[in-house]
Amino acid sequence: MKSRQILAVPAFLWFGLFVLVPLLIVVVISFSTRGTYGGIEWNWTLENYHNAFSWTYLGILFSSLILAVFTTASCAVLGILMSWAMSTAPSKNRHFYVSAVVLPFLTNLVIRIYALRVFVGYRGPLQATLNFLHIPFDPFVLSQNKFLVLYGMVTTYLPFMVLPLYGAFEKFDFSLVEAAQDLGAGPWKILFSVILPNLKKALLSGVLLVFIPSLGEYVIPDLLGGAKNMLYGNLITEQFLKARHWPLGSALSVLMLCLLLGVTFLYYRGLGAKNVE
Amino acid sequence: MLEILNIGKSFSRQTALKSVNLSIAEGEFFSLLGPSGCGKTTLMRIIAGLESATEGRILLNGERIEHLQAAERPFNMVFQKYSLFPHMTVGQNIAYGLNLKKLSKDEIEGRVAEILSLFEMSDFRQRMPETLSGGQAQRVAIARALVNRPKVLLLDEPLSALDQKLREHMQKELRTLQQKLGLTFIYVTHDQEEALIMSDRIGIMNKGELVQVSSPREIYENPETIFASQFLGATSLLQGELVEISQDLATVRLSDGSLVRGKFNIPSDQIRLGMSLDTYVRKAMVFNRLESQVFGIRDK
């Protein structure tokens, strides 16, 4: 063992103390009781889980799942097309394209959502255009709806899909495409039979990278969805910051984590089985 | 001066070196020759102290040094890709080892200037490595090692990145330098011609074993194994029947009836007329003596 490995100790401690332990704490709290004024009392109970499995909450979880699946699927379709276009662009432009896709992701999410609200909001360009074209609309529905949430999610998480796919495209041997063209395959046939099988790994990791954070997303549905479209992230946040029912919030979080771990596990097992074929 | 006794190295499952024994004399230009993966670089790195052997001993003038760190051994190494520190000037690169030895400023200054003028590189002192040509970078790399006045200079395929012409030039330069300084060189290469031209002695390595150690002429004319002869350029393998022996030449009749004559290396007590032989033919590469050379080696 090299002596400089000592230098890793502080980071280890930090990760342990402020990433691992907090996660365990959440699990512990999920078995505790809510205090009268919102604190935690260390009386062990399963009641929080009992509550967490109520139909209302499961319904919210379900609509969050649907949204996450839609987000992931849209990102996958868009990501494949975009990274395909990017990687076959002239090589001097490619770096610029990658930056263009990644840059917004590194700027503030709240600002981007805000910009979107300006865009669809009262007297914003979208409403102005609709007015101009004499298309009737409900301004409240227009500025807060499910589609807008989906749109916000997709534009936010797209880089997580594009980056791994683009990386894989860069390593992809494009002479295979030429060979397929030579054999008479059209572009979509080539995509499905030649390109995608070689991009499988990147696509699958992109899917996870989009799916996992989008299941618990809070800011986007909160700002674009309105009160009617409650999602799991908002539910959890509400338990912590408004209802001050931390044990229930913890139980809901643990449930979501278990779901995510389960999905990831099944996903990789399915993957492993497929690779054996 | 340098003795390597039973040095062996094995990784978790595979063996990289099988008890190598070697003794190198002071002022000798010794080459380790072999194909990639034969263990020659591992052996050199063990000598340098950059890797540890799993068994065996290394003696320098009779003293054991295998437990010493690379920094504590009076050897210095020239790396395949030069490995000049890209963030330091040529001068800083050369002074690096001297600074670590905590020599006085004047002493360092004097030695760096001296070595730079020896390599006719004095004007390059303030240059960054990335601005140097391959040949220049190579000289700096050698200067950086030599300025520490090592007892042995280890060179790991130092010329492999240069083009043919420059390589030939540097081969001569290196050989001249070595003779001028009277320094011991251990030189790793996979280029048989390079080894034959430059070395006092050559050790041929294959699959972690040292298969033959002799002078270039000896190794060229009397390779002891099929591997050595093939590695030294024998290309055609012909089967034939031994029909005549005179002194050290054998005549072999090949299957199409033609006769080939050449050296052979089968012990005389095992040889008899009419035996079937594997015969290797090669074109002469160096020494310009024979157009072709035939020697039979019976398969072991």
Place this chain on the structure above:
Amino acid sequence: MSSERTRPKAPRLASMMFWIMLILLYLPILVMLVGSLLEDKDGSLQWTFKWFLEVIHDENLMDALKNSLFVGFVSSLLSTILGTASAVALYRTTSRMYWMMEGLSMISLIFPEIVFALSLLSWFFVLKLELGLQTVIIAHVSFSLSYVLMTVNSRLVTLDPSLEDAARDLGAGEWTILKTIILPLLRPAILGGFILSFLLSFDDFLITYFVNGVGQDTLPVKLYTAMKMGVSPKLNALSSLMFLMTFSVLIFFFRSGSFRILFEEGSSKVRSDEREQTNNLL
């Protein structure tokens, strides 16, 4: 790298999709920027800097800006030190520690932000740590640490291992090699990691929202609370200012190529192939 010569173009639909998405990504931001420069005077729109001046003269916002800068600076300094030390400590080791570190940083990268936020809040509560800028700093270090690790690591794997051998051969010990060879060569990556974690901290909303103390809002939190009330030209100006700050830093660093390594997986792959080759040579 696959051959540069032959890359048959993607179908037109793919490149159309690419441009449409780019427009969709940037158009709202553009509208916001323009909106921040317009004033409605009796029904006609006029160019103005009024909103920007209002933002600059708003002491509340300037306090939030100070908080944001302070948190950003301290947290990225900490995570740069921790991350660089750890990356340097563990590279080219195949020890269990290396994989544990990979696992831990993966966890902190991939976990839903909300779980990250509430778990830290709970932990601070259990520790009885008073919420305030100090807890925000701790939280920011925790999520930016893995980004620093990633940035520094991707540079480390491109370093020629024989440089270290050369230094060792010339008499340097582990620590000297670190000081004289590795750290100087890592400088651009360390700086990149610092800037990246500063930006992440400066732009973070959700985690800050959970763990900050009363009256110690950072800019994004202020913005969030304000926009709950609705859209206004002054908010446009604030958002535009924040966006431009981040964006200009990013453009600068993208141009200098400091982040490039992050997004070009290829580079690290090439190196590991090369390493395999050298291992085979031994």
